[in-house]
Amino acid sequence: MLPELGNFAIILALSFAMLQSFSPLFKQNIRFVQIGTTSAVAQLIFLSLAMFILICNFINNDFTVLYVREHSHHLLPFFYKIGAAWGGHEGSLLLWCLILSAWTIAFVFFSRKNLPRNIYSTMIAVLGALSTGFIAFLFLTSNPFKQDFPDSPMVGNDLTPLLQDPGLIFHPPALYMGYIGFVIPFAFAIAALLDGKLDNQWARACKPWVILPWAYLSCGIVLGSWWAYRELGWGGWWFWDPVENASLLPWLSATALLHSLIVSEKRNVFKGWTILLAIITFGLSLMGTFLVRSGILISVHTFANDPARGIFLLSFLAFIIGGAFFLYAVKIKDFYQASQFNLVSRETALLINSVILLTAMASIALGTLYPIILDSLNLEKISVGEPYFNIIITPIILILLLIMGVAPHIHWKQQSILLLWKKLRISLLLSIVLGVTLPWALGFKIHLLTCVGLAFGLWVIISTLQYCFTSKSSNHIPMITAHLGIAVLVLGITINKSYSEERQVKLFLNEKTSLAGYDFTFKKLDETIKSNYQSQIATFLIHKNEKKAGTLKAEQRIYLSHDQLFSKPGIHYNVFRDLYLTLGAQHSDGSWSIRVYYKPFVRWIWFGGFMLLLGGFFTFIPIRKRELL
Amino acid sequence: MNIIKIKFVVPLLVFFLVVGFLWHGLKVNPNHIPSPLINQPAPAFTLPQLFSPNEITSRDDFIGHVTLLNVWATWCNTCLEEHDFLLKLSNIESLRIVGLNYKDDTSLAKQWLQENGDPYHIVAVDSSGNTGIDWGVYGTPETFIIDKKGMIRYKHIGPINATIWKKTLHPIIIQLRNETL
Numbered sequence: 001m002l003p004e005l006g007n008f009a010i011i012l013a014l015s016f017a018m019l020q021s022f023s024p025l026f027k028q029n030i031r032f033v034q035i036g037t038t039s040a041v042a043q044l045i046f047l048s049l050a051m052f053i054l055i056c057n058f059i060n061n062d063f064t065v066l067y068v069r070e071h072s073h074h075l076l077p078f079f080y081k082i083g084a085a086w087g088g089h090e091g092s093l094l095l096w097c098l099i100l101s102a103w104t105i106a107f108v109f110f111s112r113k114n115l116p117r118n119i120y121s122t123m124i125a126v127l128g129a130l131s132t133g134f135i136a137f138l139f140l141t142s143n144p145f146k147q148d149f150p151d152s153p154m155v156g157n158d159l160t161p162l163l164q165d166p167g168l169i170f171h172p173p174a175l176y177m178g179y180i181g182f183v184i185p186f187a188f189a190i191a192a193l194l195d196g197k198l199d200n201q202w203a204r205a206c207k208p209w210v211i212l213p214w215a216y217l218s219c220g221i222v223l224g225s226w227w228a229y230r231e232l233g234w235g236g237w238w239f240w241d242p243v244e245n246a247s248l249l250p251w252l253s254a255t256a257l258l259h260s261l262i263v264s265e266k267r268n269v270f271k272g273w274t275i276l277l278a279i280i281t282f283g284l285s286l287m288g289t290f291l292v293r294s295g296i297l298i299s300v301h302t303f304a305n306d307p308a309r310g311i312f313l314l315s316f317l318a319f320i321i322g323g324a325f326f327l328y329a330v331k332i333k334d335f336y337q338a339s340q341f342n343l344v345s346r347e348t349a350l351l352i353n354s355v356i357l358l359t360a361m362a363s364i365a366l367g368t369l370y371p372i373i374l375d376s377l378n379l380e381k382i383s384v385g386e387p388y389f390n391i392i393i394t395p396i397i398l399i400l401l402l403i404m405g406v407a408p409h410i411h412w413k414q415q416s417i418l419l420l421w422k423k424l425r426i427s428l429l430l431s432i433v434l435g436v437t438l439p440w441a442l443g444f445k446i447h448l449l450t451c452v453g454l455a456f457g458l459w460v461i462i463s464t465l466q467y468c469f470t471s472k473s474s475n476h477i478p479m480i481t482a483h484l485g486i487a488v489l490v491l492g493i494t495i496n497k498s499y500s501e502e503r504q505v506k507l508f509l510n511e512k513t514s515l516a517g518y519d520f521t522f523k524k525l526d527e528t529i530k531s532n533y534q535s536q537i538a539t540f541l542i543h544k545n546e547k548k549a550g551t552l553k554a555e556q557r558i559y560l561s562h563d564q565l566f567s568k569p570g571i572h573y574n575v576f577r578d579l580y581l582t583l584g585a586q587h588s589d590g591s592w593s594i595r596v597y598y599k600p601f602v603r604w605i606w607f608g609g610f611m612l613l614l615g616g617f618f619t620f621i622p623i624r625k626r627e628l629l
Numbered sequence: 630m631n632i633i634k635i636k637f638v639v640p641l642l643v644f645f646l647v648v649g650f651l652w653h654g655l656k657v658n659p660n661h662i663p664s665p666l667i668n669q670p671a672p673a674f675t676l677p678q679l680f681s682p683n684e685i686t687s688r689d690d691f692i693g694h695v696t697l698l699n700v701w702a703t704w705c706n707t708c709l710e711e712h713d714f715l716l717k718l719s720n721i722e723s724l725r726i727v728g729l730n731y732k733d734d735t736s737l738a739k740q741w742l743q744e745n746g747d748p749y750h751i752v753a754v755d756s757s758g759n760t761g762i763d764w765g766v767y768g769t770p771e772t773f774i775i776d777k778k779g780m781i782r783y784k785h786i787g788p789i790n791a792t793i794w795k796k797t798l799h800p801i802i803i804q805l806r807n808e809t810l
Contacts, residue, residue, distance in 0.1 A: 239706055276640060283644070287651075296654045310655045318648045325641035332637050369647070371768060372654035385704055504744045565713065585716075585746070593746075 003065050006053035006145040013046035013097070014135040020128030024121035033117065036124040037108055043131065044101040051098050054144055055085045063154035067091060067144040073158035075532035075560065083168040084159045089293060089309075090144035092172060096289075097134050099173070100180045104131065107184050107209065114205050122191040123184075130183055133316050141309045158532070161559045161566040167227030175220030175247060179285045181213020182250060185257065186282035189275045190324060193331045198275070203265035208619065210261055210278075211478075214254045215616025221247050222609030233567050233582045235502065235597040237605060240389045245368040246288030252361040253281040256354035263350050267412060270351065271335045277354065279328060283321040284361070290317055296372065342414035349407035353400065360396045364389065401456040401490060404483055405463035408476070427466050431459035444499050453494030460487035478618040485611025492604025501598040504584075508591045516598035518579060519543040520552070533557045533566075538583050538592070542572055554583040554594075578602050666781045671773075672763040679730055679738060679752035686727075686753045691779040695805045696725045697798075698773040699749070700761065702733040703741040705769040711788035712745050718794070719748035724802065728752035731761045731769055774798065776805045 016039040024036035054067075058081040063069040071088045072081055086095040104127045112120060138144075188206040192198040224244065229237045238244065257277035264274045290296075294310030341347040367388050409423060435455025439446050464483045467476070505513045512521040521541040528535055535557040542549045554570035572579040577600045584593030666672070675687045690696075699715060701708040719726055728749035730738045735754055742752070755761050764773070765784075774783040783801050785793065 234709070236706075241706075272637075280640075287647075290651065294655060296651065314648065314651055314655065318645075322641065322644060322648070325644050329637045329641050333634060369650065373650050387704075585713075 002053050002056060002060075002062065003145040003147050006050050006057070007143070009046045009050040009053065010094075010135065010139050010143070010145070013043045013050065013101075014132065014139060016040075016043040016046065017128055017131040017135050021125050021132050022128075024124040024128070027117060027121040030117070033121045033124070036121065036128065037112070040101070040104045040108060040124065040128070044098075044105050047094070047098040047101050047135075050145075051085070051094055054091060054094060055082055057145075058082065058085050061156065063156055064147045064149055065144075066146045066148060068156065069154060070157050071159050073156035073532060076156070076159055076164075077531060079166075079169065080159055080164050083163070086172050087159050087163050087168060090138070090142045090146075092176075093134070093138050093142050093293075094144055095173065096176055096180060097131065097138055099176045100127075100131055100134060100183060103177075103181055103184055103213075107187075111205055111209075114201075118195055119188075119191040119202070122194055123187040126187040126190050127183060130187075130320065133320070137309075137312055137316065141312055158559065161533075161557065162231055165227060165231055167223060167231070171220060171223040171227055174216055174223055178213045178215075178217025178220050179247070179250065179288065181209070181216060182254060182278075182282045182285050184209035184213070185278040186324070189278035190327065192275060193324075193327045196331065196334050198264070198271045198335055200265055200268055203261055203268075203274070206278075207258075207261055207265060210254060210258050211616050211619050214251070214258055215613045217247065217251050217254065218609055218612035218616070221251060222606050222613075225609070226606050229602070230569065230571065233569050234595075235500070235569075235580045235599055237496075237602060240367075240386050242368050243288075243292050245364050246284075246291050249361050249365055249368075250281050250284040250288060252357050252364070253277060253284055256357035256361075257281050259350045259357075260354045263347055267341070267347060269341070269347065272332045273351075273354070275332070275335070276328060277358075279321065279324045280358075283317070283324075284365075286313075286317045286321060290314055291368075341412070344410065344415045344417055344420075346407060346410045346412050346415070349403055349410050353403055353407065356396060356400050356403070360393060360400075363392045363396065367392070397490070398452070398456050401460050401487075404486065405459045408464065408467045408479065408483075424463060424466075427462045428459065431455050431462050434458050434462075439498075442495075444495075447498055450494055450498040453498075454491060457487045457490035457494060460484070460490070478615045480615075481618055482612050482615030485608045485615060487608070488604050488611060489608025492601045492608060495601040496599060496605065499598075499600045502595065504593065504595045506587065506591045507594050513594070513596065515579075515596045517544060518549065518598070520579075520581065520596055522592070522594070523551075533559045535568075536583070538570075538594075540570065540581060542579060552579060552581055554581045556583045573603060575603065576600060666765055667784065669781060671775055671779050671781050672760075674753070674755075674760040674763065676729075676753040676755055676760060679728075679735065679742075679754050682735075682754075686751050688779055690727070690751065691775045691777075693777055694725045695723075695777060695802055696727055696775040697802075698727045698729060698775055700729045700731050700764075700766050700769050700771040700773075702731045702769050703737045704733065707788050708770045709745065711770055711790065712748070714788075714790055714794070715748040716746045723806070725750045729761065729764075729766075730754050730756075731766060732756065732758040772798070774801055774805065776808060 020036050020039035020043065023039065024033045026032040057065050057068050058072050059078070061068070061072065061074045063072075067088060067090045071084045071091070076084065084091070086092040104124075107123070107127070115123075185206055188202065188209065192202055221244075224247070225237045228239065229235065257274065257280075260270050260274045260277055263270045290310070290313040294313060296310060405427075406420070406424065409420060432455050435453075435458050436446070436451045438454050438458070439450055444450075460483060464480055464487070468480050501516045503513065503515050507513060507522045509522055509525060512519050514520065519542070521543070523539045523541050526537045526539070528537065535555050537553050537555050540552045540554070542552055550572045552570040552572045555568040557566045557568060559566060567582050567584070569580055569582045571581075577598060580597040580599055582595045584595060586592050671688045671691060673688055675685050678684045678686050697718070701712075715726065718724065726749050728751070730752055733754075733756065735756065738752070738754070742749075753760075758766075768786070770788055772785045772789055773781050776782050782805060783798070785798065789798065
């Protein structure tokens, strides 16, 4: 009964999405616009209902529903049953539609009054059209409520052990909030193109709708990295996996958009560029979805695939984004406006910033798509891995950091280089000196590249703090937080990359091994049985200079439904380092293979990412007054 | 009036170029790529062995056994992912697993196998990647099934795991094992 109701809810949501996509086009009559708004509300209600029903199906172990059968098991713990609702392709797509609809309603609620009817109704129609596309995709190719009734008794296949982690509850929703949120700036861009004008009011109304999804996406990426670190068991936090890249691409382009939008808001220039970036950002979100869900690239994230899905998504992408770029090509000349600013000005700095971010985006996109491109051209077959990305991204990031330190100090319109130099030379000197001496002070070996990385990170911190203390207004707290976040992230990455250590050993019970000045003693081995897995837990005592520094438990699980070994690393952490240990196979002589990692400053990476989220949310604190121009 | 400047059309063109590649990419879905080598004799090669560089391995080594040829490299994270499963498979007697170490550093490869366990009967070293090209290696990991006559009978792209083994590889291997030489 429930699954049929779920199907019905999706059909109703689809009908309302269609209504929403054309009714507001009759914008002369306010009634029709209101119908559009009401349909959006109805759509949210029915999609929420569908999601609720799906979760109920999971909780009730309704294995007649194929999706539930594939991703659940009656022994699966309660919270993972809820998370499993979006642990596979169909359910995560329902979540996607639901979030799209929620963003639409948030937009209606906060921005309806601030926008002219013209712009507002176009946007509602665009959002409706996109929603129609996604719900149709859900219903036609990926229905989560599909049922069958086999004669044999039904058992669930269970959720992949890798997904049985609290990360599942938070990571996909946060990431999707980011991905899909860029639909609002996209709709803003289309409305501006059709309307033929873009002013400060437009930029001001659009800005929160870029910042918010940007903050969510930052958070989603960081959560994903943290999850991979804890679950995958080899101590890495970023793998340049195609799907990770797919989330990084819209992030980079959204960061560029954010900065360009600030210029459009304050100075009324770069309008064409802002619109282009809004289209690109959402286009990259869509392309990411396509890459993940079509199975075109092989990755840990790939969902089970079906060629019809890839064709549907690619056609949808071509129609929506191709249409937007076409509109851009035809209409953008109306936006051209002579702008007056000097070569050395904040406008230039922000323009360079967005160009560099876009370059970074393009390089990563190229690396990710390269295997597909070469194959299409029948050239050599290759796979692109970490070395390419590291080499290409490092210099781009360094230039970006350099500009990040200077840009806030530069005035709008024009700036004397001499004054700038006088203002910043001490900070510059300080960061170079600290960059060179910091590894030494922390007791690390000194490498050139490490010092460079540290100096650039410190440069951003020092010059941003200098800005923070010299400018009296509190307007810039979000920017300062986010910039410091990036710097903290860079420091974390630099130190982590340079000084991580690892070691693989064979240990018997009560034997010990040492790494980076820590001794690890294999103290005991316990066995436990949980609802859906059995596990062996190895306890290690950690000593540093003969003093006890803590204990660490590494686990090896066997999931009953999968008959699959799964190793869960033990982590002992503090602000400055993680000690990370994975339990490998047991040898025939009774000893265990063990891999130990020393990961300095790894938490700084995620903390930096968290500061980006914080910076994004700070913009919504109302005490902040708009800078008067 | 409607004079469209070239530079404004650039995004549209780039976009459709990308869509074109993706469209093509969809057709050659890496999971279902039909290799032209299926049911053909394995391409000839002579390569040194990893642990005894003076000895040579060639396609003649395939004759008389059903062989799983696994293409791997230390720079490939996905290879590490499928490694545990390969180790399990290596316990099955009567199945020969041959490794093709693809475009890799030999000393790193040795260390990698010592650290993670060695499921391979023989490891052939293809540092230049030329043999890989002859075999149509698309990326790592890749796994070929070769029959007793030295013919390639199946190719799997991407990591192998219990599901793929149960559903696809194992039935093929059983069938091939029953074939006579």
